[in-house]
Amino acid sequence: MLSSTLLGGCATAPSRPPHTTVALPSSATGDETVEGKAPARQWWHLYREPALDALVAEALANNRDLREAEANLLKAQALLGQARALTLPQTDISAGAGYGSTLQDQIAAAGKDGSAIRTGGRFDLGIDLAWEPDLFGRLRSTVRAARADARMSAALEDEVRIVVAAGVTRAWLDACGFARRADVARESLALAERGRELVQRLRAAGSATPAEVLRAETLVAQTRAAIPMLDAGRQDALAELAVLAGRSPTDVPPAAAACRQLPTVTATGPVGDAAALLRRRPDVRAAEQKLTSSTAHIGIAVADLYPRIVIGGGFADSSPTPDGLGERVNQVWRVGPLLSWSFPNSNAARARLRAARADEAGALAAFDGVILAALKDTRQRATDYAAMLRRQDDLRIAAERSLRADRLMQRQRAAGAATALEALEADRASIDAQAAAAEADIEVARAQVALFRALGGGWEDAPAVHLPTPDRSSRADAPFPSSK
Incomplete structure (x- = not known):
């Protein structure tokens, strides 16, 4: 009566994880005019740089x-394989040899009117077979949880692939962009030095003031000061590129070191609808599988409220001599079900069930949060990229107009229609505009990569990752020899 009451009060396990509570928008960016087919899976090919394509492939195979x-x-x-194996019959084979007496020896001695118990060598051989029918789904839930954990690990690996591909592409673009900005800075430095020489000649001729000479020298120093940091930024990007590809920081790809002009793409392509975006993003898939795993753990906790029934059998043979192991008198066998139930401490099992349900609620909240973060990330990256493109266009126009104004001012200065100070200010404006345009080019390239990463592409069709065979040899040149 008590058992039936307890069984009737036990909960049932959910058959599937809960749905997200987030209402998905039809558009991933909030702009219905840009939706459609998603960009290419290997989006870095859009830059039309074969050396970059080869380096991304190298990184996807060798990144640590x-x-x-x-x-x-x-x-x-x-x-997962271990969880599946638990659903199959379990076997246990044992063999042993020792010195002493056994229960069989004691029974034999008792049957002989209390004669001395035999003590001596003893040889044993046995086999046990057990199988759990899984009447209440504990093993099935364990397999579902392990399967979801494996799928989550696969999704997390795909997420790393996206990070690596985006990191390599951004580092490549940074190296090219910093090289371009450094070239612009050196061109600006040459322009500033020519302006300084002009003012110095005018000062010698009495047509310029000492203040104008100082301003010209200030412009030269300010322009020169920007070059070291740009060169350092390029070297940092090249080192980042090498490490992402699994190389030493000094093993810089020659093509990346030689790049001095930013490769560009005309457009990123349409984003795709919200549902397609979420299917592409591995972080969303990982959160979904974590939720699935937490639901399966509820099934495990529910099954712990019920008894475990194991059907098994065993065979044992014990003999004082190896030759007697096959004799029937030395053999023992059994077969039948075994009932195991954690009663009366069912409170612990019910506490585990409450914990599992709370874990599922937390996993659902995390799943919702990842979905919202993915939608927000895509919207923000698309908005930032569009703004960067507009800014780039305006700065390019400004640089072009400023350069034309500087050339016009130089002609006016040569004709005596402008002062040296006015010409110097025109030089300064042109230098600043050229530097701002070059910086905008890098910002646009970075925004492109950020948008591609937010769209979730880059993990498909990736090369296999091969783990190296551990080298355990003693080497004198090893920087960190293992301790013995």
């Missing part, structure tokens, strides 16, 4: 973060 993610995936897959 990806190797760690691959190892985590292999571990999750192994745990």
Whole structure:
């Protein structure tokens, strides 16, 4: 009566995880005019740089973060295999040899009117077989949880692939962009030095003031000061590029080191609708699988409220001599069901069930949060990119007009229609406009990469990650030899 009451009060496990509470918009960016087919999977090919394509492929195969993610995936897959194996019959084979007496020896001695118990060598051989029918779904839920964990690990590895591809592309563009900005700065420095020489000649002729000479020298110093940081930014980008590809920071790809002009794409292409975006993003898939795993753990907790029934059998043979292991008198066998139930401490099992349900509620909240973050990320990156493009166009126009104004001012100065100070200010304006335009080019390139990353592409059709064979040899040149 008590057992039936307890069984009737037990909860049932959910058959599937809950749906998200987020109402998905039809558009991923809020602008219905830009929706449609998503951009190319390997979006970095849009830059039409074969060397960049080859370096991204190298990074996707050799990056160390990806190797760690691959190892985590292999571990999750192994745990899935272990969970599946638990649904099959379990066997246990034992063999032993020792000295002493056994229960059989004691029974034999008792049957002989209390004669001495035999003590001596003893050889044992046994086999046990057990199978759990999984009447209440504990093993099935364990397999579902392990399968979801493996899929989550696969999604997290895909997320690392996106980060690596975007990181390589951005580092490449940064290296090219900093080189271009440094070239513009050197051109601006040459222009400023020519202006200084002109003012110095005018000062010698009595046509310029000492203040105008000082301003010209100030402009030269300010323009020269920008060059070292631009060169350092380029070197930092090249080192980042090498490490992302699994190389030493000094092993810089020659093509990247030689690049001095930013490759561009005319457009990123349409974004795609919100549902398609969420299917592409591995972080959303990982959160979904975590929710699925938490739901499966509820099934495990529910099954713990019920008894476990194991059908098994065993065979044992024990003999004082190896030759007697096959004799029937030395053999023992059994077969039948085994009932195991954690009663009366069912409070602990119900506490685990409450914890599992709370974990599912947290996983659902996290899933909703990842969806909202993905939609926000895409919208913001698309908005930033559009703003950067408009800014780039305006700064290019400003640089072109400023350069034309500077040339006109120089002609006016040569004709005596403008002062040296006016010509110097025109030089300064032209230098600033050229530098701003070059900087805008880098910002647009970075915004492009950020948008591509937000769109979730780049993990498809990626090369396999191969883990190296551990080298455990003792090497004198090893920087960190293992301790013995």
